[in-house]
Amino acid sequence: MPFTFSEVVVLFFTYSVIGWIWETIYCSIKDHHYDYRGFLFGPYCPVYGFAVTTILICTYRIQNNLFLLYIVGVIVATIFEYCASVFLQYVFHMKLWDYSHLWGNIQGRVAPIISLFWGLGVVFLVKIVQPFIQKIINWEEAKTHGYLALMILLVMGTDFILTIISVEKLHLSTKHWDERLNAQLKVDENKLNDRFDKLLESFSWNQKRLLTSFPHLKFTDARHFNEAKRRLISRRENRS
Template identity: 30%
Template structure:
């Protein structure tokens, strides 16, 4: 496989994969969702998967059973590795098939593995010959310009997306820390109220200024923390919102409740 063809296949199938994801989301949600890890209209996992399938399975494209079985293995391995690596790097599980039977750690499941197998057979038998013919008709200069532009945009988009995910994780960390502080303050107030009430009951001094001042200070701290918490959870960052909508089953390994709060806010109109 020529290097230039690899770039063509990666780009074309990455774009087609994005279109497929958007159509799938539209059927399930009734609205447009910009699917994919990146912001632009390309899903790299589809591009990589297509290149691997074309490279390894072209010799077997006339053997339907072998093509189908091998496609399931390659696409499932790629999906598992992608999910595993993304989770280890960003501490977020971007999709989760745990609710489906015959899944492996939620990264892959039998239902979608079979679907990928069927899709790959269609690609090898029907779609790829059309793509090859399309590439042959592209003038060399126009093709080189197209690949250069898409490569530059892909790199920029990748950097921007990584920055977005890192900022999202930092935001989740801040929400988690503030939530913990609110809980600690509340627990402290509760314990002090309990202890002081018992003590005041003995002394019959429920209206003492010292009693009121102590809890007024605590209340001010909690009010300030709650205001900061509300600002962090209510802030409408469009890039964070897009990622959460693109991966509705995303789970954070460290900040589960904080992410759920952002997901609830993202679901609001």
């Protein structure tokens, strides 16, 4: 094991934050408005932390071989992205991304072009970013003796529990609204849009953020809600 447990925790947190910054900046530029990315409340994306930490451990002995580093990076990143998609769908009934429009995709969860990009990212990460990050972590470990890792576990663990509660409430609300919509399919569309707007106003900050920052977010058991959300987003894009 190339890292101590506390180093693994700090690495996980550091790259979760870096992943959140990268994704927030990229998606905000792409969507032409600020997107507070990430599944949790805090400014971090655990999927990046898990993936990068695993990659650093798995590639520790081959980091001087760029070809093997790239191949392992592609494989590990792809597996993580697929597993994260399955986890979100079957645990929270949510889909946050969809690669169905890309060639060679697998169930819209992963796609070759995305995986190849992750491979390049891994090489850049291991050879350029990680040496600098490791120096900071070595300094932090000498100063805090692992207490920072404990604090990270407490904060992110609490965040995860609160997020589960928030998402479950959102899921129950969308299912309830979906049932009402299914019973009133002949209601005027404008009236339905108004009702949808009022529904959004009743959601918490985090629930609204998930709906607006992830335009491809879908609930697998709320088809009518997904369609109403899609029409609302399309309507707002046409206005802008």
